[in-house]
Amino acid sequence: MLSSESLALIDLEIAKYPAEQKQSAVMGALRIAQTEKGWLKSEVIEFVAAYLDMPAIAAYEVATFYNMYDTQSVGRNKITLCTNLPCALMGANEIAEHLKKKLGIGFGETTADGRYTLKEGECMGACGDAPMCLHNNHCMHTRLTPEKIDELLERLK
Amino acid sequence: MATLNIEIDGRAIQVESGDTIMDAANQAGITIPHFCYHKKLSIAANCRMCLVQVEKAPKPLPACATPVTDGMKVQTRSDYAVNAQKAVMEFLLINHPLDCPICDQGGECMLQDMAVGYGASSSRYQEEKRVVSEKNLGPLISTDMTRCIHCSRCVRFGQEIAGVMELGMAGRGEHTEVMPFLAHQVASELSGNIIDLCPVGALTSKPFRYSARAWELGRRFSISPHDSLGSNLTVHVKDNKVMRVLPRENEDVNECWLADRDRFSYEGLNTAERLTQPMIKQGGQWVEATWQAALEFVADKLKTIPAEQIGALSTPYRPAEELFLLQKLMRGMGSGNVDHRLRQSDFTLDTKAHGGFWLGMPVTYMSRLNRMLVVGSNLRKDHPLMAHRIRESVRWYGQLNLINAHEDEFLGKVHAKRIVAPSQLATALAGVCVALAEMKNLPVPDIAAHGIADDTARKMAESLSGGGPGATGGEARAVFLGNMAQHHPCYSRIHALAQAVAKLAGASFGVLGEAANSVGAVAVGAIPVCGPLGQPAVKGLNAQQMLAQPLRAYLMLGVEAELDTHDPVTAMKSINAAEFVVVMSPYKGKSLDYADVLLPIAPWTETSGTFVNTEGRVQSFNAVVKPLGETRPAWKVLRVLGNLLGLAGFDHNDSKDVLRDALGDTPIGNVQAYLNNEISGVTAVPEQAWSGLERVAEVPIYQTDAVVRRSPSLQLTLDAALPVARMHSRLIARLGLQENGRVSVRQTASALTLKVQRDDLLPDNCVRIPSGHPLTAGLGPMFGPITAEPV
């Protein structure tokens, strides 16, 4: 189900916790699985749960509770834009409009070519660099302007 | 425990330290509104309905989760408290559909009841309401998830009581939804309890759905006729029909729970297959008859056959009064040919026992055992709520050891296990015996002379003797024998070995009763070796002997011989060869093919009677509805038959009379005094080993008796799936079979083609095929050699 590289990474996560507390590694394991697979299909969640000796529904609870996990398919590039107050004060809504217009999709949607998914995010804890977005969960782009967005989209094409 | 003085609503109350405000209020009879709190589940404190005012606390506190402190002053009905409770009620209702008129929970809904006390007459919420999609939880539980108030009781039940987390709460915040993992059904054998736990109409009974209103139902007490726990029931009836079955709380027996088998089997009472008129076969045709004519016909015929050529067979699912009269009838005619142990195959102990076999302890003790060994048992499926009690023991750091021929998930931690072919069961047990003797420097008992102690045996021995890390020496220990052990061809040796293990370990020793009245049937003398309570009586043939060779006549009480016997092939051969077969049954079934007379007798809901559970608890019950059609209680039928046969002592006025006749004036005490698991005089015989394949057979949970077999909803569950042949992958490969492919299996009769299912937890020389199922009835005995080959 998962590559040996991913399994090795998951094993590193498991090693952080006491032997009888493998479930603690579920957040890391789901993140690693999602990074490999793009999004968390139910089979992947089931596999991770079995790997960690936990009930599948408990892993599913985790996957649906934390909003950086995707239990529905997403485009190759998921752009999560924070629109919370500090970002909004610094123009996040204008960035949102620009992104929506440019990609032709709204929040929670994926472009027809499967290239981009746009998501509305909550506070990313970097408000001094507002406005900001995440590319595929792990790469933050800060102090966004429409021009920076254009550059970013060009690069991700 | 220190005693604390507190005050609730101005009343001085003394409570134990460690109690919560809710505990204290319950003791004092003060009701605090709540939803998520349940005395048997962990504390969630999430519904917030039980907020109360506590002096000096800066905000209202949840009564369910707040421990009492000395001098605490609590107000549950002050304006401050009620404002908080009303606020919570308002929030609970804003997204609730308020569809009470079409909700099955109406009339027994906690939300409805509490909304009367704490709700406003109209809603201030003017926004759009939430709608939640339905979830398919299988054939037993119906969902209306929009009504869910997120109390999480159902989720906690799975985690804490059923032992398996099948439901979770996915999502977050207002979007949180109770659901199973994707399309999985809820498969726990205890699943129906979440219907009772759900405080609203989100989870309701699927079979009962839309069939009646709570206030239209009469509520009658009864006892479940299935497993040997004897769960207490409240049977709900309407228009002389059983509409549903709910648990009646009895902390000493079923607590507030019910296994699905006990809860949903009632559907099997109302089927078209019910026999409602006496019938006589004349010239190959079934003709309806009056009771008078039918019973005279039976009596006349029986008079012409020598008593030793008549066999009386019943099952441990019938009430004690009937079983007593059946044996009395036979012995009155001069024969001891009576038995109810149709799935047993080793009757050696009939002459070695000193009383009736039983659990060896009260059921409640099973929740607090520290060291356990269970031999030959499909615990969860055979004894769902006793398995729950053992799980409770395990949760309290108890150690469970298992010796069995297959391994189904126990849903709790297993300390050590030994899975062996059935033929090696006694040897495995002997190994533990040897290990214990070595550990204690005691001589190895003769019965275990051939045993070999390996690491697993030593691990079990150490556990059972109360040793190991953290042991105090004061551990409560027990050894139990399950249904499979009792059906085993070497049952006498397994019993003797288990007894030896228990003695060496200082453990109590118990036999997990196979069925609702296994203890009662023996106590009333429905066995060929003695009469009621072990009194000397005419001896006769046991079930196996009666069926091994055809007798001239069979008298069958509630038996479906093709499904209820150890070896249906041999049994049916004999029955078919008999010249006269009388079937007393609530159902027509296959007996239409082989009976000569059919007599409609009442299922447990239509007669009074008594079941004696596995701990020796004598529980009597009354009929909850009138008998269907011309159906009659079997004790009355047998009484009249006794009269027609001119036998003495068949003049009982009611079933209480019969019980008194059977067990004396103090039935409970008399039964208790009669119970004894001690046996003596069983000698060791080297175990027969064969190189071929062995059959492993269990009776599936929803095939145990005639009623459950006919419950449509239970038959739709995953536990009632069609039988397959389960084998280890090594065996599948060795035989050239394919996983999920087909295999031809054969025992003593015709071959049968089954689907192959991989089960790597089985010994690799075993084929596991359930018995008690119409599909597999033609194979042969529950144990012994079997061949398997590609189709």
Place this chain on the structure above:
Amino acid sequence: MSLLAPSVKVCSWTRELDNPAALATYVAHGGYQALRRIISENVPGDDIIAQLKLSALRGRGGAGFPTGLKWSFMPRAFPGDKYIVCNSDEGEPGTFKDRDIMRYNPHQLIEGMAIAGYVLGAKVGYNYIHGEIFDVYESFERALAEARAAGYLGDKLFGTDFSFQLHAHHGYGAYICGEETALLESLEGKKGQPRFKPPFPASFGLYGKPTTINNTETLASVPWIMQHGGQAFLELGKPNNGGSKLFSVSGHVNKPGNYEVPLGTPFSELLAMAGGVRNGHKLKAVIPGGSSAPVLPGHVMMDCTMDFDCVAKAGSMLGSGAVIVMDETVCMVRALERLSYFYHEESCGQCTPCREGTGWMYRMIHRIEHGQGRPDDLELLNSVAGKIGGYTICALGDAAAMPVQSFLKHFGDEFAYHVEHKRCMV
């Protein structure tokens, strides 16, 4: 700048250095000396706790609980496993200080946690890092690897019997995990739903074991205090408000960012450090302690000093020190709509009032913002907010209610105008 020279930059002194996050940089400037001394000299834990109490260090995560007191609650002699957990799940809108500590000074946090482990008898610690700053999680993992390799973490530190393992754990998008018991649940691999207290983490924490949880900045302050003493730290700030504090200034200022200043610094000075209100606009409102803190009108803030007591007296909370500045162009209805959406979206769903009430409030404010307000909406909104706060397991209920109540209190006119005229007055 150095850890050896006492300055107001308790946590941010590395910022101006080359390679600020590198172990070598930290060690070259006095890093890990306190840890080495404490462990090698076997300094009694009670002495360390006494210094913390003297320092008046109060929790930097938002609640402001005295750290020395918190540490004293831990059953340090309890024989079994115990844990120290760092709360770096910084997701309160406006807060971004812990991110900079981990980015520019991770070893001071590691040293602080190791000292905590020593004092509290914890052999294992976890740092729970906000999922959205994943690059920081990764860089912190690298810092941990450096510290392990150099012998500052691991078995038998400095040749003594003291061992301490430290691991990073990331969140993945749930604000609620900033609540300490939700964080523990999350660390156990479950949904982050707060636990009812009591029992408190000090007796029943991670895996049911005694656990102390502190904020990143709190723990990172510990080596400084060990180096210079509690008295020196106290003197940086003011009585009952010891030390400096990182203030995250965001919103309508010319130079948003983190500013570490002594507690008690006037707000006007902090605003000036952040370059003043952007483009010469007028200051309208300030949320002084993260989005959950009640909003205050600009003129009230201009009379305030930045410390726990003064801000509380003004009717808000210093919280995590996240200062969100809003100028005159801001529509307060729209601002509150976004915050209400946040609390609605981030409610864990456990407690009825928060699960149901946050959605109710958001929908009403959304309606008002979109010109569909009704005359009795504002009264109802206040009433609903009043039925959430104080009725839930964790403080998120209060956190969701306070913005609504304070926006209505100070900017009620704007809301009334929206309801009446179906449009904004700004």
